[in-house]
Amino acid sequence: MIENKVIDVKDVSFQYGRDIVLDHINLSVTKGSFLGIVGPNGSGKSTLLKLILGLLRPDEGEIYLFGERLSKFKHWERIGFVSQKANSFNTGFPATVFEVVSSGLTGKIGLFRFLRPKHKMEVIRAIEQVGMKDFMNRKIGELSGGQQQRVFIARAIVSRPDILILDEPTVGVDARNVQSFYHILKSLKEELGITLLMVSHDIDTLLSEADHVAYLNKRVQFYGDVDEYKRVRGERFSLMESVK
Numbered sequence: 001m002i003e004n005k006v007i008d009v010k011d012v013s014f015q016y017g018r019d020i021v022l023d024h025i026n027l028s029v030t031k032g033s034f035l036g037i038v039g040p041n042g043s044g045k046s047t048l049l050k051l052i053l054g055l056l057r058p059d060e061g062e063i064y065l066f067g068e069r070l071s072k073f074k075h076w077e078r079i080g081f082v083s084q085k086a087n088s089f090n091t092g093f094p095a096t097v098f099e100v101v102s103s104g105l106t107g108k109i110g111l112f113r114f115l116r117p118k119h120k121m122e123v124i125r126a127i128e129q130v131g132m133k134d135f136m137n138r139k140i141g142e143l144s145g146g147q148q149q150r151v152f153i154a155r156a157i158v159s160r161p162d163i164l165i166l167d168e169p170t171v172g173v174d175a176r177n178v179q180s181f182y183h184i185l186k187s188l189k190e191e192l193g194i195t196l197l198m199v200s201h202d203i204d205t206l207l208s209e210a211d212h213v214a215y216l217n218k219r220v221q222f223y224g225d226v227d228e229y230k231r232v233r234g235e236r237f238s239l240m241e242s243v244k
Contacts, residue, residue: 036198038215039215080194130154153184212224
């Protein structure tokens with residue numbers, strides 16, 4: 001049995017109309033771990049994240065966050081989320097880096113509330129943690145894709161979440177910035193103890209950083225440590241991984 005489970009997906013199924021997207025999914029994430037979710041296009045990876053984030057409701061099964069049933073969970077400041085924003089962000093958006101990151105405190109301090117000095121310090125600390133202090137007053141739309149994703153990570157961690165969920169966060173980011181991106185994730189995990197759950201098509205890089213991996217294709221085809229996945233990968237998943 002996995003102890004200290006912060007995410008527990010139990011026998012979850014979901015479908016759009018008649019199309020089955022997820023079929024009886026069972027998956028747990030342990031506190032302080034880094035779970036990478038891989039699989040071909042249409043395998044249900046992003047849908048699973050939306051279910052965990054409460055954006056969709058499962059047709060069957062239950063999801064628990066920190067031992068609490070998702071339908072009753074209220075402490076969303078404990079969950080940070082980073083999406084594919086860098087690949088489609090509106091470069092004309094007028095907000096500064098500081099303003100974008102401070103918006104991550106809305107759930108903690110309330111909408112339209114002024115930032116107190118302690119909140120401003122939290123924003124600055126998050127910006128520093130992702131190496132963007134020198135860009136604090138720069139417009140977000142003026143930054144490169146890699147820099148934008150750093151800012152979105154800062155926004156996701158400013159409320160000091162226990163879990164950081166990432167959905168294809170390196171799409172549109174060049175190779176050099178991808179390495180920097182993973183370095184930031186590693187620091188967050190080691191220094192803050194944040195649990196990481198990440199979906200990515202960049203399988204080789206993800207495998208070099210994650211502790212555990214889940215191969216999803218409507219069902220969980222594999223769940224275990226990275227070394228075991230690498231051992232069976234060529235036998236069971238290479239063909240599927242090539243279907244993107």
